[in-house]
Amino acid sequence: MPRSQPDESWSNHAGEQPRWGGPPGWQSTGPQGRQGRRPPGARWIPVIVSLIFQLPGIAIALHEWSSTALVVAMLVAFASSFLLLLARSQPGPVVVAIGALCMPAIALGAGPPFAAVPLAFAVVSAVVRGARTWAWGTVAGLAVLGPLTAYLVSGTTLALIRPLITALILSLLVGVGEALRNRRERYREVSRQVAARRVSAAEAERVRIARELHDVLAHSLSQISVQAGVGLHLFDTQPDKAKEALAAIKTTSGQALEEVRGVLGFLRTEGEQAARSPEPDLARIPILVATYTRAGLDVTYENALTSTPAPAVQLALYRIVQESLTNVGRHAQATTVRIHLGEEGRDYVLTVADDGRGVDSAADNEGGGMLGMRERAELLGGRFEATNLPGAGFLITASIPIRTLATPSDRGPR
Numbered sequence: 001m002p003r004s005q006p007d008e009s010w011s012n013h014a015g016e017q018p019r020w021g022g023p024p025g026w027q028s029t030g031p032q033g034r035q036g037r038r039p040p041g042a043r044w045i046p047v048i049v050s051l052i053f054q055l056p057g058i059a060i061a062l063h064e065w066s067s068t069a070l071v072v073a074m075l076v077a078f079a080s081s082f083l084l085l086l087a088r089s090q091p092g093p094v095v096v097a098i099g100a101l102c103m104p105a106i107a108l109g110a111g112p113p114f115a116a117v118p119l120a121f122a123v124v125s126a127v128v129r130g131a132r133t134w135a136w137g138t139v140a141g142l143a144v145l146g147p148l149t150a151y152l153v154s155g156t157t158l159a160l161i162r163p164l165i166t167a168l169i170l171s172l173l174v175g176v177g178e179a180l181r182n183r184r185e186r187y188r189e190v191s192r193q194v195a196a197r198r199v200s201a202a203e204a205e206r207v208r209i210a211r212e213l214h215d216v217l218a219h220s221l222s223q224i225s226v227q228a229g230v231g232l233h234l235f236d237t238q239p240d241k242a243k244e245a246l247a248a249i250k251t252t253s254g255q256a257l258e259e260v261r262g263v264l265g266f267l268r269t270e271g272e273q274a275a276r277s278p279e280p281d282l283a284r285i286p287i288l289v290a291t292y293t294r295a296g297l298d299v300t301y302e303n304a305l306t307s308t309p310a311p312a313v314q315l316a317l318y319r320i321v322q323e324s325l326t327n328v329g330r331h332a333q334a335t336t337v338r339i340h341l342g343e344e345g346r347d348y349v350l351t352v353a354d355d356g357r358g359v360d361s362a363a364d365n366e367g368g369g370m371l372g373m374r375e376r377a378e379l380l381g382g383r384f385e386a387t388n389l390p391g392a393g394f395l396i397t398a399s400i401p402i403r404t405l406a407t408p409s410d411r412g413p414r
Contacts, residue, residue: 043085046125050081050118057105057114069153073104077115084118087125092134095122099138106142106166107149113166123170127177128184135174143167207375224249248294281314282341285321289339292325298335299325304342313400316376317341317350320384320398323369324352333357334393347382347399358388373398 058074080101087094098119105115119138126135146163231245282303289299309317321339328334334356341350370386373396377384382400389395 043088046084046087046118046121047081050084050121051078053117054078054081054114057109057112067108070105070108073108074115077102077105077118081118084121084125087122088129091122091126091129092131095119095126095131095134095138098122099142103142103146103163104149107146107163108153109162113162116166116170120170120173123173124177124180127174128181130181132174135177139167139170139174142170224253244294248291251291279311279315280318280322281311282309282318285318285339285341288318288322288325292329292337295329297325297329297337299337299339301339302341304340305348306343307402309348309400310403313348313380316380316400317348317398319376320350320373320396321352323373324396327369328354328356328394343402344399346402348402350396350398352396353389353393355393357392358394359386 054074054077058071058078062071080098083094083098083101099122102115102119106113106119109115119142123135123139126132126138143164146167147160150163151160228245228249231242231249235242282305285301285303289301292299324339325337328337334354337352337354339350339352341348343349373386374384377398377400380400381403382398385395385397387395
């Protein structure tokens with residue numbers, strides 16, 4: 001009989017192809033990716049059931065003692081039940097062996113085909129474990145050789161009925177095995193999807209944390225560096241200005257510490273209370289602007305909103321403004337920055353324009369900060385553009401759809 005080709009879906013976790021059409025460990029995979037554990041002694045259940053069902057047939061054969069060959073065939077079929085212990089690791093060869101051992105009893109016996117019970121278990125087990133060719137070949141062999149054997153021994157055509165009916169019932173059991181296999185495959189697919197969603201969610205959370213920390217630390221450290229440079233430069237000539245720079249460093253570092261605590265608060269161990277500060281919103285943009293104004297940058301902020309955006313939108317807009325000002329302070333060599341926040345159609349539109357040197361290449365335009373701003377806008381269904389202005393300067397434009405009902409509010413500080 002040809003060896004069946006196992007399905008790829010039955011490969012084990014180490015990449016090894018299963019033997020004889022079914023893997024050694026065919027247990028269902030749980031949502032956590034672990035193989036299901038059967039209770040001890042579970043593999044003995046089909047063996048015991050097969051032995052119990054065959055006892056009446058053996059008792060009848062021994063009582064009547066009509067044929068020594070029939071008694072021997074019944075005892076051989078009875079003993080074949082123990083081969084079911086190997087059905088998990090070798091489903092293909094086991095179903096063929098049990099079929100060969102049970103066929104004489106099925107062909108020679110009379111009454112209910114008790115000898116076919118272990119073969120029924122073997123057929124279903126083989127199909128569930130992927131050894132379809134072995135199962136169908138065994139059923140086909142029984143359908144041909146069983147009636148032939150019965151006819152040669154009895155010489156009557158009525159003897160053909162019992163093996164043929166048994167083969168028909170086994171064919172139906174092949175369908176039962178296919179249904180069980182399909183159900184198992186669907187469960188495994190659902191388990192794989194759940195595991196993939198968990199991995200995707202963990203990756204998205206990791207990216208979110210990295211983006212938040214980048215925005216907080218890049219802005220804060222940049223401001224501290226600028227203010228420290230101003231303080232050192234004016235320490236001897238203008239002590240009051242130097243004092244203001246030190247005060248700005250204190251304020252910036254305190255705000256950064258609170259934001260970092262907010263980002264990492266949920267990473268605390270279970271049972272601890274995570275101290276988290278409110279997420280930044282549009283009301284903090286004027287404070288951000290004042291920080292850069294004290295550092296000598298001419299920053300103008302205009303808030304033309306007529307409604308209050310959702311908290312997620314406010315956070316995204318604030319972070320884009322924060323990262324834009326950080327880039328201006330570190331790289332642009334600009335003297336003026338114009339920030340405008342308004343509504344166009346069904347979008348919130350933010351523009352940040354400066355008179356600095358812009359970017360030299362597309363690679364600079366897709367650095368970590370630019371990528372973070374683009375991700376924030378696109379995660380909310382919006383768009384992000386960053387372009388050099390004619391002559392000199394750089395323009396950042398971010399638009400985010402107005403997806404939630406906005407509440408009327410007064411225009412924020414300008």
